[in-house]
Amino acid sequence: xxxxxxxxxxxxxxxxxxxxxxxxxxxxxxxxxxxxxxxxxxxxxxxxxxxxxxxxxxxxxxxxxxxxxxxxxxxxxxxxxxxxxxxxxxxxxxxxxxxxxxxxxxxxxxxxxxxxxxxxxxxxxxxxxxxxxxxxxxxxxxxxxxxxxxxxxxxxxxxxxxxxxxxxxxxxxxxxxxxxxxxxxxxxxxxxxxxxxxxxxxxxxxxxxxxxxxxxxxxxxxxxxxxxxxxxxxxxxxxxxxxxxxxxxxxxxxxxxxxxxxxxxxxxxxxxxxxxxxxxxxxxxxxxxxxxxxxxxxxxxxxxxxxxxxxxxxxxxxxxxxxxxxxxxxxxxxxxxxxxxxxxxxxxxxxxxxxxxxxxxxxxxxxxxxxxxxxxxxxxxxxxxxxxxxxxxxxxxxxxxxxxxxxxxxxxxxxxxxxxxxxxxxxxxxxxxxxxxxxxxxxxxxxxxxxxxxxxxxxxxxxxxxxxxxxxxxxxxxxx
Amino acid sequence: xxxxxxxxxxxxxxxxxxxxxxxxxxxxxxxxxxxxxxxxxxxxxxxxxxxxxxxxxxxxxxxxxxxxxxxxxxxxxxxxxxxxxxxxxxxxxxxxxxxxxxxxxxxxxxxxxxxxxxxxxxxxxxxxxxxxxxxxxxxxxxxxxxxxxxxxxxxxxxxxxxxxxxxxxxxxxxxxxxxxxxxxxxxxxxxxxxxxxxxxxxxxxxxxxxxxxxxxxxxxxxxxxxxxxxxxxxxxxxxxxxxxxxxxxxxxxxxxxxxxxxxxxxxxxxxxxxxxxxxxxxxxxxxxxxxxxxxxxxxxxxxxxxxxxxxxxxxxxxxxxxxxxxxxxxxxxxxxxxxxxxxxxxxxxxxxxxxxxxxxxxxxxxxxxxxxxxxxxxxxxxxxxxxxxxxxxxxxxxxxxxxxxxxxxxxxxxxxxxxxxxxxxxxxxxxxxxxxxxxxxxxxxxxxxxxxxxxxxxxxxxxxxxxxxxxxxxxxxxxxxxxx
Ligand SMILES: [Zn+2]
Numbered sequence: 001x002x003x004x005x006x007x008x009x010x011x012x013x014x015x016x017x018x019x020x021x022x023x024x025x026x027x028x029x030x031x032x033x034x035x036x037x038x039x040x041x042x043x044x045x046x047x048x049x050x051x052x053x054x055x056x057x058x059x060x061x062x063x064x065x066x067x068x069x070x071x072x073x074x075x076x077x078x079x080x081x082x083x084x085x086x087x088x089x090x091x092x093x094x095x096x097x098x099x100x101x102x103x104x105x106x107x108x109x110x111x112x113x114x115x116x117x118x119x120x121x122x123x124x125x126x127x128x129x130x131x132x133x134x135x136x137x138x139x140x141x142x143x144x145x146x147x148x149x150x151x152x153x154x155x156x157x158x159x160x161x162x163x164x165x166x167x168x169x170x171x172x173x174x175x176x177x178x179x180x181x182x183x184x185x186x187x188x189x190x191x192x193x194x195x196x197x198x199x200x201x202x203x204x205x206x207x208x209x210x211x212x213x214x215x216x217x218x219x220x221x222x223x224x225x226x227x228x229x230x231x232x233x234x235x236x237x238x239x240x241x242x243x244x245x246x247x248x249x250x251x252x253x254x255x256x257x258x259x260x261x262x263x264x265x266x267x268x269x270x271x272x273x274x275x276x277x278x279x280x281x282x283x284x285x286x287x288x289x290x291x292x293x294x295x296x297x298x299x300x301x302x303x304x305x306x307x308x309x310x311x312x313x314x315x316x317x318x319x320x321x322x323x324x325x326x327x328x329x330x331x332x333x334x335x336x337x338x339x340x341x342x343x344x345x346x347x348x349x350x351x352x353x354x355x356x357x358x359x360x361x362x363x364x365x366x367x368x369x370x371x372x373x374x375x376x377x378x379x380x381x382x383x384x385x386x387x388x389x390x391x392x393x394x395x396x397x398x399x400x401x402x403x404x405x406x407x408x409x410x411x412x413x414x415x416x417x418x419x420x421x422x423x424x425x426x427x428x429x430x431x432x433x434x435x436x437x438x439x440x441x442x443x444x445x446x447x448x449x450x451x452x453x454x455x456x457x458x459x460x461x462x463x464x465x466x467x468x469x470x471x472x473x474x475x476x477x478x479x480x
Numbered sequence: 481x482x483x484x485x486x487x488x489x490x491x492x493x494x495x496x497x498x499x500x501x502x503x504x505x506x507x508x509x510x511x512x513x514x515x516x517x518x519x520x521x522x523x524x525x526x527x528x529x530x531x532x533x534x535x536x537x538x539x540x541x542x543x544x545x546x547x548x549x550x551x552x553x554x555x556x557x558x559x560x561x562x563x564x565x566x567x568x569x570x571x572x573x574x575x576x577x578x579x580x581x582x583x584x585x586x587x588x589x590x591x592x593x594x595x596x597x598x599x600x601x602x603x604x605x606x607x608x609x610x611x612x613x614x615x616x617x618x619x620x621x622x623x624x625x626x627x628x629x630x631x632x633x634x635x636x637x638x639x640x641x642x643x644x645x646x647x648x649x650x651x652x653x654x655x656x657x658x659x660x661x662x663x664x665x666x667x668x669x670x671x672x673x674x675x676x677x678x679x680x681x682x683x684x685x686x687x688x689x690x691x692x693x694x695x696x697x698x699x700x701x702x703x704x705x706x707x708x709x710x711x712x713x714x715x716x717x718x719x720x721x722x723x724x725x726x727x728x729x730x731x732x733x734x735x736x737x738x739x740x741x742x743x744x745x746x747x748x749x750x751x752x753x754x755x756x757x758x759x760x761x762x763x764x765x766x767x768x769x770x771x772x773x774x775x776x777x778x779x780x781x782x783x784x785x786x787x788x789x790x791x792x793x794x795x796x797x798x799x800x801x802x803x804x805x806x807x808x809x810x811x812x813x814x815x816x817x818x819x820x821x822x823x824x825x826x827x828x829x830x831x832x833x834x835x836x837x838x839x840x841x842x843x844x845x846x847x848x849x850x851x852x853x854x855x856x857x858x859x860x861x862x863x864x865x866x867x868x869x870x871x872x873x874x875x876x877x878x879x880x881x882x883x884x885x886x887x888x889x890x891x892x893x894x895x896x897x898x899x900x901x902x903x904x905x906x907x908x909x910x911x912x913x914x915x916x917x918x919x920x921x922x923x924x925x926x927x928x929x930x931x932x933x934x935x936x937x938x939x940x941x942x943x944x945x946x947x948x949x950x951x952x953x954x955x956x957x958x959x960x961x962x963x964x
Binding site for chain 1: 578795804
């Protein structure tokens with residue numbers, strides 16, 4: 001057991017899913033050729049001015065409400081001044097001493113070895129709006145190139161309180177934040193493309209100490225795995241520095257994926273003085289109570305609430321509720337199919353067992369192999385005894401990517417179950433008559449022989465006979 | 481030809497077809513050829529563009545379409561205002577050769593009103609200066625005496641109008657950059673209410689203070705120009721969404737019974753006796769017109785210079801960060817990025833600009849912000865309240881525009897503080913965001929023009945035009961000798 005305890009606070013930068021940028025009307029779509037989604041404003045041309053995107057405010061407020069933050073009626077934008085080629089104006093429009101929202105919190109589930117998972121509440125210091133920078137690329141030898149397509153894209157920065165005590169908690173916090181943002185439709189949660197980014201402030205202190213130790217800031221870590229590794233590395237590094245009698249230097253550190261090490265980027269002495277001051281090109285941001293109420297009333301259901309509802313109203317197990325909410329579209333698909341069919345447990349099982357395997361998600365969208373109504377109809381055919389559960393899986397396999405209804409597939413595959421009692425009786429009688437030896441064996445106690453008859457009947461009917469009816473008919477004919 | 485007309489007269493002639501826009505264009509080009517060498521008012525002129533605009537206006541008329549309010553009127557544009565495809569350098573080496581890909585909103589409005597844009601006017605680099613001596617192109621000169629300054633920073637616009645190389649011009653006013661040159665050149669210059677005119681496309685000096693405004697040879701012309709360029713703009717979040725009044729109509733309104741406040745703080749040490757005499761005489765004439773002249777107090781006036789130089793330089797230090805050699809303008813090739821930034825900005829910016837960037841960077845620095853920037857903001861509020869209080873008692877405030885008439889070029893060039901003080905009467909209205917105007921009211925013993933400044937409550941530009949027209953009825957300057 002370590003003498004030290006880690007203290008971790010996270011900063012998340014999340015791109016808001018607005019069609020246009022924060023302060024101009026350029027498109028935000030990812031992947032366009034470099035410098036094609038730009039205008040005087042986001043290029044920082046002389047004389048160009050920012051005008052705030054109302055949709056960005058709506059999504060930002062949604063974020064703040066989802067994190068239980070208080071929204072400030074009047075907040076101000078500020079300029080954060082520094083020179084960098086991907087920052088065309090030489091300053092970033094952000095918020096500083098009067099952000100639009102503060103004092104929120106987030107509940108995370110913390111697993112402890114050998115104990116039940118517990119819920120932990122982590123504070124949210126603030127959520128503020130800002131614009132993204134462009135992108136520098138250094139893969140062309142002597143020159144670096146700048147793509148400003150991303151310049152001016154709307155972001156929220158979510159600053160968490162230093163309430164986390166381990167890398168696992170930090171990762172859980174990030175996953176929870178990401179899930180919330182995705183479910184409320186403000187961010188696509190894509191770490192690789194950089195639309196969801198994270199910095200971690202890490203310090204350690206002797207167990208029992210209430211003062212914080214000197215912290216280091218880990219910048220731009222682009223996967224949950226690396227977050228865990230980087231924080232664990234940093235905790236161990238700080239412990240060994242202190243154990244050897246050294247002092248932690250306040251600095252910014254990066255994560256070297258190849259070496260699995262953090263490395264120093266710049267120390268506090270080299271830290272920039274950003275010279276924040278109120279952005280004179282933008283009036284104060286006024287968010288009225290009425291606007292907040294509108295956003296609140298149109299707020300999509302949060303994942304935690306959704307899971308609770310699936311358990312309470314749909315009688316799902318907590319595990320199934322978790323699986324059915326891995327993505328907002330999966331949850332939507334399940335609910336739609338469930339409503340069409342009526343039995344949410346059956347639908348949930350089928351979605352988990354079959355459909356999920358073939359779902360492809362990308363950001364907020366997902367592609368499904370079949371439609372919800374196809375699933376509902378398919379399961380209704382099973383309910384009606386038209387096809388067996390096993391056949392349903394087969395039909396599903398055929399149906400993938402087609403628009404034919406399950407019923408059309410069933411008839412095309414010749415699977416229509418025979419439920420005509422007379423017809424089934426005839427076949428059963430014929431099979432019994434043709435196998436007198438086996439019938440005799442059964443009657444003398446060889447119970448397993450019953451399966452043989454069932455198999456023969458199913459073989460003759462190419463599996464299309466209703467199994468229950470076959471059972472009943474055979475039992476009657478054979479007198480067992 | 482054009483020197484014989486006011487803006488309104490020339491527009492009427494072109495609208496009626498008595499004079500073609502093309503004739504105007506040829507006359508303007510000839511005048512520029514004749515006078516610009518002497519006054520250095522315009523730093524970039526493209527005759528082909530002037531002629532093309534004129535031809536378009538004439539064709540429009542030939543098609544039977546109604547012409548705009550500025551039909552065929554030659555308007556010069558401060559070099560800080562973006563004109564698509566045309567050189568726009570803000571008087572700086574760092575933007576030499578830069579041609580923006582878009583028109584400022586005011587430019588689009590002028591084009592729509594069928595004006596002839598005659599070229600870009602000389603200015604102090606990034607509008608930082610009061611004499612035009614900080615221009616990378618050499619100073620513009622005063623048409624009344626070419627050894628003297630036309631004022632700054634919009635000195636080129638003022639000189640172009642005073643010498644009738646244009647009948648109107650656009651300038652920008654951050655702390656007096658329209659009013660002071662207007663005063664020094666015997667022209668009318670208007671700084672509108674902050675937010676009245678879109679700043680989209682104006683290369684920023686100090687965003688919370690900058691306003692584009694008109695110069696003209698007469699009050700009515702300035703009113704017409706403002707009517708064309710004013711109004712809400714979706715590209716400028718600080719532009720006000722309020723209706724524009726009939727400014728030209730206001731020129732003929734009666735001022736009987738209106739109250740004129742005279743701030744005693746403005747008639748203090750440093751004010752030249754000739755200027756004081758002219759201004760007081762003009763006030764007496766207003767009184768004889770039926771105005772009530774009332775002494776008022778603007779007690780925080782003495783803090784205006786310090787307040788202004790903290791706020792304006794702070795904003796400028798940030799606004800000028802974009803000139804970094806990466807995307808446009810000058811780039812001095814260097815071994816590293818940091819060195820490129822340094823070398824580019826060192827070579828591209830002039831002395832005064834560097835001085836203000838340093839000052840502005842300092843006042844925003846950690847540990848100094850509260851003592852300087854925050855305090856200046858508080859003082860700005862007090863200065864704004866001075867005006868609010870005063871306007872409870874009076875309709876307009878009248879004062880000298882500048883403490884002296886045009887000084888000699890070089891006279892204050894090495895004394896920035898003395899230079900800063902030449903804006904002492906214009907700074908408070910800028911800090912308060914209220915509209916103000918300078919109108920000629922006399923001349924000193926040497927014949928150099930003297931301007932009267934009028935200040936009105938927010939959005940009350942109409943009052944400025946009413947009072948200025950009255951001042952003008954009593955005194956209208958002649959043309960400078962040598963440019964008739
Ligand atoms: Zn843009």
